[in-house]
Amino acid sequence: xxxxxxxxxxxxxxxxxxxxxxxxxxxxxxxxxxxxxxxxxxxxxxxxxxxxxxxxxxxxxxxxxxxxxxxxxxxxxxxxxxxxxxxxxxxxxxxxxxxxxxxxxxxxxxxxxxxxx
Numbered sequence: 001x002x003x004x005x006x007x008x009x010x011x012x013x014x015x016x017x018x019x020x021x022x023x024x025x026x027x028x029x030x031x032x033x034x035x036x037x038x039x040x041x042x043x044x045x046x047x048x049x050x051x052x053x054x055x056x057x058x059x060x061x062x063x064x065x066x067x068x069x070x071x072x073x074x075x076x077x078x079x080x081x082x083x084x085x086x087x088x089x090x091x092x093x094x095x096x097x098x099x100x101x102x103x104x105x106x107x108x109x110x111x112x113x114x115x116x117x
Contacts, residue, residue, distance in 0.1 A: 009096040009097075010096065012096040013095055013096035016093060016094065016095075016096065017093070020091045020092070020093045021045050021091065022042075022043050022044055022045040022046075022090070022091055023044065023045070023046055024044050024046065024047070025087075026087075026089050026090060026091055027042040027043055027044050027045075027051055027082075027087060027090055027091070028042070028043045028044075028045060028090065028091045028092075028093050029041070029042055029078070029090040029091065029092050029093060029110070029115070029117065030042075030043055030093045030095060031093065031094055031095045031097065031103055031106060032095055033095070033097050033102055033103060036056075037055060037056045037057055038055065038056050038067070038070070038071045038074055038102055038106060039053070039054075039055040039056075039057075039074075040053065040054050040055070040074055040075065040078040040106060040110075041053045042078065042081070042082055042085075042087065042090065051082075051085060051087070052078065052081040052082060052085060053078070053081075054074050054077040054078040054081060055074060056070045056071070056074055058074075058077065060077065061073050061074060061077055067102055068101060068102050068105040069105075071102040071103070071105040071106040071109065072105045072106065072108065072109035072112075073109065074106055074109065075105070075106040075107060075108065075109025075110035075111075075112075075113065076109045076110065076112065076113040078106075078110060078115075079109070079110040079111075079112075079113030079114055079115040080113055082115055083113075083114055083115075087115075088114070088115070088116055089115070089116040089117060090110075090115055090116070090117045091117065092107060092117040
């Protein structure tokens with residue numbers, strides 16, 4: 001029996017979460033991608049706390065250009081917030097999405113701004 005698209009994505013997400021774990025020194029960079037927007041969070045899984053977040057809906061993010069351009073600016077914004085908190089490296093959690101398109105653009109934007117993963 002073939003899995004639906006959402007069931008397949010949930011299965012991949014669970015597989016990633018078994019491996020990816022965030023601590024206070026090296027939090028998890030979790031990405032959620034909807035059809036219109038993209039969201040990123042830095043999560044400390046030991047405490048269950050979100051340390052910082054950025055999304056394409058934030059007012060400081062320039063919402064001009066293509067979705068991949070906007071995703072790159074979200075990546076830069078989350079990297080700047082991480083550096084203010086003293087975080088240099090993160091565990092990347094693509095949230096069941098393929099490392100392609102907007103997810104890849106967000107990751108490259110975060111790397112350009114100084115995050116390591």
